[in-house]
Amino acid sequence: MLVFCLLAVLALGVCLTGTAAADAGDATAANATASATQDGETLQLTKRLHLTPDRPGQIEVTARFDDPDNLVELETQVPARATVIDTDGFSGSGGGYAWDGRTDAPSLTYRLPVNETRETEGPLAGRGDYTFVDAGEWAIVRTPQVGVSWSWRGGNVTLDRRTTVDGEGVASEAMAFLGPHSEYTRRANGQRFRLIVPAAASLAESRSRIFESMTAASDTLQVGARDASVFMIAAPTTSVEWSVQGLQTGGDSFWVQDDQGLQVPDNVWLHEYVHTRQDYDRNDGTRWFTEASATYYAALLSLEQDRIGFSAFRSRLRAGDVRSDPGEVLAAPSTWSGRTPYLKGALVAGELDRQIRLAADGRRLQTVFRRMNAAEEPLTAAAFEDIVTDVAGREVGRLADRYTTTDATPSMWSRTEHLRAFEGAAPRIEYAFAPASERFRVAGPYRNGSLDAGQPVELATGESLSLDVLVENTGDAAGEFEAAFAVDGRRLDEQAGSLDPDEQRRLTFSHTFDEPGTYTLTAGTRTVEVAVRGPSPPAVVDLQANASRVTAGDVVELTARLGNDATIPAAGTLTLYRNDTVVSTREVVVGPGSEQEITFAIEPPAGTHRFRLGNATATVTVDAPPTERDGTGSTGTTANGPGFGAPAVVLAVIVVALAGRRRRT
Structure with missing residues (x-):
């Protein structure tokens, strides 16, 4: 059976899979993930990233494959901008590289330009152009992706991909930092927050305050899509001018400029964290919600965490009314400027949150957000309106349609209106x-x-x-x-x-x-x-026989005391030997930190026998049984030694007499 699997891993982290079968009985290929999750063999891809200070702007990447025995074919493609500088077991083939089928752990090494720039407009724009950069002594880069296709015979072969850094550095599936750094962690609400602080960075806020803000937001946002790990890099600002104040990519990873504070409505740490909780499939009709919700919740959470006052919160959202351009329609990106979702979008998100709270007791924009994350189809503007209507009623649904599909813009609410909607009854x-x-x-x-x-x-x-x-x-x-x-x-x-x-x-x-x-x-x-x-074999503490000497035909009971000092069950097959001959086997399980006894009933033949179970032994002597009496009334010999019949008695007397005569002589 030959199975073929194609995996295209794109720069954005999107995986495409396909299968081709040699016959109808072939198995279906498994999706490749960060770890193999199905039965069968594993094709291990390890990408090692290497900083090259003498070549700023590019890094070296070594992709090594540890191949299972049933792998038949393997091909890989490197990123378009890469320059391959070394191969072991691979040769160029049709724009990619094919394995020779013989080399164990084939690999290839390539140089990759990693600097990325873009022009940015909006309240979170930076002073420069870079979104990713290799500064020479350190680098913040996208985790490089490679395309892989493979075929195999027999059981499934799934792909397990890992990224490591040669020397100092750390990587997630989407983003990596290369260079000297310190890593700090905090666990809360089922998430592990990893804060990477480069040696070249100088945090404007203390690590504890950053963690406090992140974990509080993790608790407050009941919208689903919590990643098990959140990867955060404090981007140095002394030698690089960034295009944006922060950037999230790949689901759970983001960087924030090290000079960003927490006491502002545009809290970039919170803004990028909210992005990690967005797990919906958008289209043009709902693309606005991505930056709008991140901007709105960054301000609202900062207010609820007492990091800003209501006046700062109100001023930030009011910009969506006073600074928006006429004709902007959220569901029509062609009408936007670069700042539309950050300004008008944030105000609309806030107004919908307020109206939902007033109309539906205990429900909020988070309820809509959660249902968006749970949706299985791409979200259109009409689908968004339907969700709002289902959550808060037809009137609020009409408002959602008006504010997203026309250029209508709501006004910012007052402190009194805020208290009425946001400080009233709420679920927790x-x-x-x-x-x-x-x-x-x-x-x-x-x-x-x-x-x-x-x-x-x-x-x-x-x-x-x-x-x-x-x-x-x-x-x-x-x-x-x-x-x-x-x-x-x-x-x-x-x-x-x-x-x-x-x-x-x-x-x-x-x-x-x-x-x-x-x-x-x-x-x-x-x-x-x-x-x-795995369970360890049970330990045989002791082996005792119910008697050390018996007569042939008697049943010997051997009792073994088993022990398990481990914290998990011990299990296995125990074999009882008699003089190195197997006489019985037993499947046993011993609970953690406990003992138990098992008994074997054996009817051994005459002789001396050494019984062994594990490392414990017991010796039993078995006497032959007495013989039956013959017709003269005499008895035969027993297994214990020779008997004494009449001839033997006469012989004994003669021997004694001769001995006496010799003494007299």
Whole structure:
């Protein structure tokens, strides 16, 4: 069976997959992801990025493939601007590079220009042109992508791609920093925030304040699409003039100029974080919402975090009325200037949020945002209006249509109007683990039942973990929740619903772990670490026989005491030997930190026998049974030694007499 898979990994991080089968029985090729998730073999692609200070503006990239035994063909394509400088096991073929089929771990190395520039207009525009740059001693670059196609025989071969940095540096799937730096982390609400501070950077805000703002926003934004990890770089500003004050790309990664503060309505840290929570498929009719919602929520969250006052918040949104150009239509990008979604778009987003709050108790623009993220089809202007109508009613839906499909612009609201809409009843959705005794349950080939465990939760391969999380509305208005369940950032399940004030619901999520490793599970905003490894063989502590000497035909009972000092079950096959001959096998499971006994019933033949189970032994002597009496009434010999019949007695007397005579002589 021959299977062919084509993966085109574009610079924007979009993956396209296709399959071609040699016959109808061929398997379907798997999507390539950041980690292999299906059974079968793995084609490991490791990209190593290397800073080249003597060549500012470009880096070196080595793409190495660790190939499984059943790989048949492998081709790769480097970025269009790349210059290949070395190959091992690859040769040029039709614009790409083909594997020779013989070289283990083939690789190719290329130089890649990484500087990117663009002209930017709007409130978040910078003073320069760069969006990505190699400054010589350091670089902020897009993570290079390569195209890969491969074919195989037999079981599936899936692609696992990883990016590392030679020397100092760190990379996500979308963005990388090369050069000396420090990395700081904070966990909250099921997310791990990674802050990369280059040695060349000087933060205008303390790390703790940045983390506080990010984690508060993570908690407040109940819109779904929480990435397991958020990758943030503080971009140095001493030697580079950037085109924008911040840039997000690839879902979970962004950089922000190191001189950006938090006490402003245009809080760039919050703006870029909001972008990481946008997971909808837009078209021209809803493209405005991307920058509009990020701008609006950056200002609103700064207000709610007490980083700015209402006057600054009002002044920022009011710019959408007083500074917008006539004729701008949000659903028609051809009518925009570069600042339209940041100005008019932000004001429209805010006005819709206010109107939704007034019309639908407990609902907000976040409710619309969450449903946009959950939509399976590209969002048109009409689809946006339908969502708003469903959330807040026909009247607010008409406002959404008017403000997005015409050049009508709302006016900024007053402080009193703000208090009425934003400071009234509101839901607050919170997640917590169930009580410790009810939190975890384990099922599988070794054990079934509740699991009173700390972190990390330790499991054996093949076991399933069920996790119970409590979701509660602690606010004073009804609200909706959307709890995603993810393993290492890969979403596997989702539960959604609505809760009245003070209502609580128990959610259960389960996953089976077939491979050893360390995993991060996220349920709602709660996170748990799980360590998985294969069960070890049970230890035989002692082996005892019920008697050390028996007669042939008797049954010997051998009792083994088994122990397991590990924190996961021990399991395996134990073999009982008699003088190196296998006499019995037993499949056993011993619970974590416990002992148990097993018994073997053996009927051994006459002789002395050494029984062995694991490293424990026991010796048993088996006597031959007495023989039957013959017709004269005499008995035969026994297994214990020679008998004494009449001839033997006579012989003994003669020997004694001769001995006496010799002494007299």
